[in-house]
Amino acid sequence: MRTREALLDAAIALAKDGRSPSIPEVAEAARVSTATAYRYFPNPQSLWADLASREQTLRGDFFRVVEELTGDDAEQRIDTVVRRTAEMQLADEVLWRTVLRATLDRWFEQQELPESERVPVRGTTRLELARAAVEPLADRLSPARLDRLVHAITLVFGVEALVSTRDSCALDPEGAADLMVWSARALVRAALAEAEAPHTD
Template sequence: MTFSSQESSLASGRVNQKQRTRRALLDAAVRLASEGKTLTVPEVAEAALVSTATAYRYFPNTRALMFEVATRQTQPELDEIVAGLPVEPADRIAQLVSSIADFQLENESLWRAVLGASLERWFSQTEREEDERVPVRGSHRIDAVDAALSPLRDTMAPELYRRLTMATMLVCGIEALVSARDACGLEPAEVNEVMRWAARALHDAAVREAGNAAG
């Protein structure tokens, strides 16, 4: 079966319209979250000038919307950061952690909203069997941490490299930022400084442990 040029044009037009609608909804979600507003699908639909019914076809709930926003915001940013990291492993991980802190502090309301959506997703699955649960978070950040630390992979035991990767995850990202801001009461500049220091300290401790094991 073949399409006429008119049918092909109509099909292409529908795809483009869907892409524009999806983009409009995501743009509106980012704008509302950046203003510190609690997101709901109906509110995002209204801001995007899209019907609520249409919005729900793209995003069945707020959690789905927020995870799409997080992916859209995170992946290009992290790709650019990782591509520009220096050669020295200690400098690489310190710069990555500092850069993540910078871009999340620039839009703190949005990232707090993303964290809230993650927590809601966790609570929504507590009664499901373990193998039926959907991952609460994506892998963008841990992939970036692994890329930053990768020059060390062949210099230490696999279990030590894994421990360093996981420990670094505890001192970067929105969870660490909220702890630094709310529990510690730090201002943004000090948040960045403390996270950077912690990442470098973990790196140095792991390198020393690897050296002792080799000696």
């Protein structure tokens, strides 16, 4: 386990320098033999897939955000989750773009495999964070509506939203985080308005 973590830490450090390193480069940075590194990760894709599927070693940092959630105000809770996630990812933008590239590579590599043999491309961290944020709405939204809200919120924060806000919208990090928060709050309000609207035939 120590060797695996050393390799992952080395890969993260190299990625933060804007590189997508080879296994020998990661092995050298981790100070282990190349042969040993290949036993853990037979190719760069397997290395980055490990990071991507676990939302890399920052998963614990993300879930510390959940500990900050207080009260029953869903908008305030989603503000906390989205803003803190955006701040953490924007602070390591190169790393997160590298992880995103790895997940896309993994998706393409598995297209020839039967569905039953494919390995999940992404982890569930973002879904779990969104669900924790809107948990107080469980008594106001049906399970189906709550699920749809959680899924919708995952569209407006995380690494893909980072790329959209930074590249397509050309926002600075603060503006990108603000837009993600505004979008998530808007989704919460829309879900509640829809659920509370009178039904008409």
